[in-house]
Amino acid sequence: xxxxxxxxQEEPLEKKLWKAADKLRKNMDAGEYKHVVxxxxxxxxxxxxxxxxxxxLVEGKGDYEGADAEDKNEYIAEKVFYVPPSARWNWIxxxxxxxxxxxxxxxxxxxIEKDNPxxxxxxxxVFAQEKLDKTCLGDLVNLVSSAVLGTKEAQSKDLxxxxxxxxxxxxxxxxxxxxxxxxxxxxxxxxxxxMLEPYEGRVFDPCCGSGWMFVQSEKFIESHRDHYKKNGxxxxxxxxxxxxxxxxxxSNQTTWRLAKMNLSIRGIDSSNVKWNNEGSFLNDLHTxxxxxxxxxxxxxxxxxxxxxxxxxxxxxxxxxxxxxxPAGNANYAWIQHFLFHLAPTGQAGxxxxxxxxxxxxxxxxxxxxxxxxxxxxxxxxxxxxxLFLNTQIPACLWFLSRNRSTSGxxxxxxxxxxxxxxxxxxxxxxxxxxxxxxxTDLIAGTYHNWRNPDGNYExxxxxxxxxxxxxxxxxxxxxxxxxxVGLADEEDDFNFEERFTSLKTELxxxxxxxxxxNKRIAExxxxxxxxxxxxx
Numbered sequence: 001x002x003x004x005x006x007x008x009q010e011e012p013l014e015k016k017l018w019k020a021a022d023k024l025r026k027n028m029d030a031g032e033y034k035h036v037v038x039x040x041x042x043x044x045x046x047x048x049x050x051x052x053x054x055x056x057l058v059e060g061k062g063d064y065e066g067a068d069a070e071d072k073n074e075y076i077a078e079k080v081f082y083v084p085p086s087a088r089w090n091w092i093x094x095x096x097x098x099x100x101x102x103x104x105x106x107x108x109x110x111x112i113e114k115d116n117p118x119x120x121x122x123x124x125x126v127f128a129q130e131k132l133d134k135t136c137l138g139d140l141v142n143l144v145s146s147a148v149l150g151t152k153e154a155q156s157k158d159l160x161x162x163x164x165x166x167x168x169x170x171x172x173x174x175x176x177x178x179x180x181x182x183x184x185x186x187x188x189x190x191x192x193x194x195m196l197e198p199y200e201g202r203v204f205d206p207c208c209g210s211g212w213m214f215v216q217s218e219k220f221i222e223s224h225r226d227h228y229k230k231n232g233x234x235x236x237x238x239x240x241x242x243x244x245x246x247x248x249x250x251s252n253q254t255t256w257r258l259a260k261m262n263l264s265i266r267g268i269d270s271s272n273v274k275w276n277n278e279g280s281f282l283n284d285l286h287t288x289x290x291x292x293x294x295x296x297x298x299x300x301x302x303x304x305x306x307x308x309x310x311x312x313x314x315x316x317x318x319x320x321x322x323x324x325x326p327a328g329n330a331n332y333a334w335i336q337h338f339l340f341h342l343a344p345t346g347q348a349g350x351x352x353x354x355x356x357x358x359x360x361x362x363x364x365x366x367x368x369x370x371x372x373x374x375x376x377x378x379x380x381x382x383x384x385x386x387l388f389l390n391t392q393i394p395a396c397l398w399f400l401s402r403n404r405s406t407s408g409x410x411x412x413x414x415x416x417x418x419x420x421x422x423x424x425x426x427x428x429x430x431x432x433x434x435x436x437x438x439x440t441d442l443i444a445g446t447y448h449n450w451r452n453p454d455g456n457y458e459x460x461x462x463x464x465x466x467x468x469x470x471x472x473x474x475x476x477x478x479x480x481x482x483x484x485v486g487l488a489d490e491e492d493d494f495n496f497e498e499r500f501t502s503l504k505t506e507l508x509x510x511x512x513x514x515x516x517x518n519k520r521i522a523e524x525x526x527x528x529x530x531x532x533x534x535x536x
Contacts, residue, residue, distance in 0.1 A: 013147060013159060014166035020143050022170075024136045030174035035254070036132065038167060039124040040144050042261050043108065045160045046081040047089035048150025053080050072115060079267055081119070087111045093145050096138035102128035105137075118271065122260040160265050161215070168210060168258070173432070184209060184297045184351070185387050187425075187435035188397075189216045192295050192349045194444040195379075195399065199224070200243045201292030204341055206280040207334075208248035208273060211259035213295040217244055218268055247272045247286050251279035280337060281330070282306050291341050294348035298334040300393050301353050305330035315340040318370040326362035331355075336367070339376070339400065346402045347378070354382070354394040357479040369477045372416070372469060376400050379417040379447055382481040384425040386433035396481075399447075416472060417450045418481035419443055419464045461486045 025033045057069035067074055075082040085091065087108035095104045105127040113120045127137065149160040165186065193216045200221075205213045221243045246268065250256040256275035263270040274285040307327035310316075315336050316324045325333040331352055338348045357380065359365065371377050381397040388395060421443055425433045446464050449455035459465050465485040475483055 012162070012166075014163040017143070017147060017163060018167060018170055021140060021167075024140050024143070026133065026136060028132065030171055032126065034167075034171040035124040035126050036137070037140065038164065038258070038261065039109070039126070040105070040140060041149065041160070041163060041167070042123070042265065043087070043092070043105070043112075044089055044144045044147065045150040045265055046112070047083050047087070047092075048148060048154065049080050050075065050083040050150075051088065051090075052151045053078055081112065081264075082115045084111045084115055089145070093141055096141040098138075099134050101134055101138050101141065102132060105141075119260070119264065122257050122264075124257065164262060164265060165212075168262075184212055185434065186212070186216075187440060188297070188351065188383070188387060189213055189295075191381075191435065191440045191443060192351075192397065193217050193220050194440055195397075195447050196293055196295060196347055196349045197448075198244055198293040198295070201245075202247060202289065202343070203244050203293045203295060204247045204286065204289060204291035205294070205296045206249045206284075206286070206337060206341070207296055207298045208250050208259055209255055209297070211248065211262045211270070211273065213297075214246045214248065214259075214263060214268060214270075214273075215266060217246070217293075217295070218266060245272070246270070247289055247291065249274050249276075249280050249285050251275070251277055253277065279305075281310060281333065284337075286341065289341055290343040290346065292343050292346050294338045294342060294346065294350065296334070296338065296348075297351040298330070300331075300395070301355065302330035303328050305333060307333060318367065318376070319374045321370050321374075323367045323370055324363065325367065326364060328362065329359075329364070331359075332364050332367045335371070335398070335400075339402075342400070342402045344402055348398075348400045350398055351383075351395055352398055354396045354480070356398075357396060360476075365477065368479065371400070372472055372477055372479075375413050375469075376402070377416050377479070378412075378451075379419065380479050380481055381419045381443060382422050384422055384433055384435070386427070386431060387425065387435070412451065414469050415466050416469070416479075417447060417464065417466055418479075418484040419446055420462065420481040420485045422482075459485075 021037050028036075053075060054069050057064050057067045057074055060067060064074075072082040092101075092105060092108060095101050098104070106125040109123040109125050109127075113123055126132070147159070147163070148154050149163065154160065169186070189212045193213070198217045198220065203214065203217050208214070246263075248259065248270075250259060250273070253275055256273070259273055260270050263273065272286075276283050276285060307325060307330065310333075311324055311327075316322060316333075318336065318339065323336075325331075325336060334350070334352070335356075338350060342348055356364070356368075359368075377398070378401045379397075379399040381399075383395045383397065385392070385394060421435075421439070424439045424443075425435045428434050446457070446460075450457040450464075450466060457466070462485055465481075467484045471484070472479070
């Protein structure tokens with residue numbers, strides 16, 4: 001019994017909250033319940049932060065002497081959201097037993113948005129809907145009340161960040177394929193950021209989902225304060241959040257709201273994270289942006305990206321050479337969109353389906369050839385299966401660099417680094433795999449040792465290999481790492497579209513042969529019957 005009690009005591013806050021909150025969901029769809037729970041958690045966080053500062057202002061001691069506790073400017077100065085009386089958590093919790101609790105929370109969300117322009121149109125107002133059991137909602141309010149999330153101490157431990165991230169992951173698991181629209185596995189996000197090292201500059205994600213690329217970039221800066229000391233950078237006292245500026249776009253409004261909340265709880269300026277329902281291809285909201293880093297996970301093999309409407313778009317040029325991506329698959333359109341937005345010394349790291357490494361259909365092979373010959377492809381990483389919740393399509397990471405000679409690289413203009421990580425990671429469930437910190441450190445470290453002037457890189461058979469452009473050219477510009485690191489694996493070159501077309505042609509041929517054979521059998525049968533009758 002003592003051991004059980006100890007395990008319960010050591011269970012992280014986010015897991016305990018999730019178990020309790022999930023029990024209250026009952027028959028409500030995870031996709032809808034997500035906004036109820038995350039909205040309440042966000043409200044508790046900003047109310048905690050407000051109340052802590054409000055109490056100091058009321059006391060009027062030290063720097064707060066003579067301050068007005070209801071002056072919104074006092075909160076703006078401390079980067080704390082102002083919460084009006086009818087939206088403060090104590091008031092909400094007092095209303096928890098009432099049948100009007102749903103409307104009370106919706107009204108609270110409205111009131112907060114009116115007093116905080118950066119949150120307008122962001123907070124969920126889903127609490128008054130009839131199908132949401134108000135008794136369960138009241139119980140959920142009481143549950144969330146047990147967690148202190150927004151105080152300075154809680155923020156220093158990133159309690160809310162942990163809760164928010166854990167809940168998003170669990171909801172993504174519950175929603176399956178649909179959940180993958182807003183959630184990229186944390187280990188993949190961390191790997192991308194760790195490899196690119198966005199110490200400062202403009203970070204852009206044109207398909208930003210719930211904003212984890214930005215969050216991880218901020219975490220990276222926070223965890224590498226020694227980098228600035230070693231380099232003697234001026235302005236060491238700058239808040240890490242001010243080291244980079246973020247730019248994003250999202251076409252799903254619900255997901256965009258999650259991103260805005262996700263960034264707000266960490267004090268990250270999200271004013272340049274935009275939404276429109278047309279998406280980045282049809283309505284690019286950052287047309288003039290040239291980013292230092294692009295980090296993204298676009299939809300895999302998207303056939304519905306309106307490519308037929310954009311045949312003459314200015315983005316379809318690879319260093320001056322016009323190459324139009326196919327209308328039936330957005331993979332290479334995303335690559336060219338990223339390149340269009342990269343600064344002259346910019347770098348990009350992004351996820352794509354593994355078919356992008358081999359496809360030669362409808363001009364994709366020509367675009368890949370141009371990317372390679374013009375020295376833009378930096379590194380390719382083959383990922384393990386089962387990392388992504390929303391697809392079983394094998395995935396890979398691409399890394400592009402606009403100008404290696406001026407972006408901290410050693411002379412690597414005629415080389416590409418291939419890393420095969422298919423056998424890395426560990427199963428966390430029957431359907432889901434994850435990369436450990438040891439895995440991401442090894443992959444990122446290999447890349448840095450190859451890339452950096454002071455690195456100590458060596459090829460490792462079966463894992464990593466540096467290939468020259470000439471070697472890649474001889475293999476018809478195929479970029480699957482297995483071709484280079486020494487693993488002979490036919491499945492590594494699997495391309496669904498090409499394999500499907502081949503099998504379809506073979507099946508049609510077999511059906512035609514079957515029809516011809518059936519016709520001949522029928523003719524022979526009729527002859528046998530005729531001969532038998534003739535003898536009688």
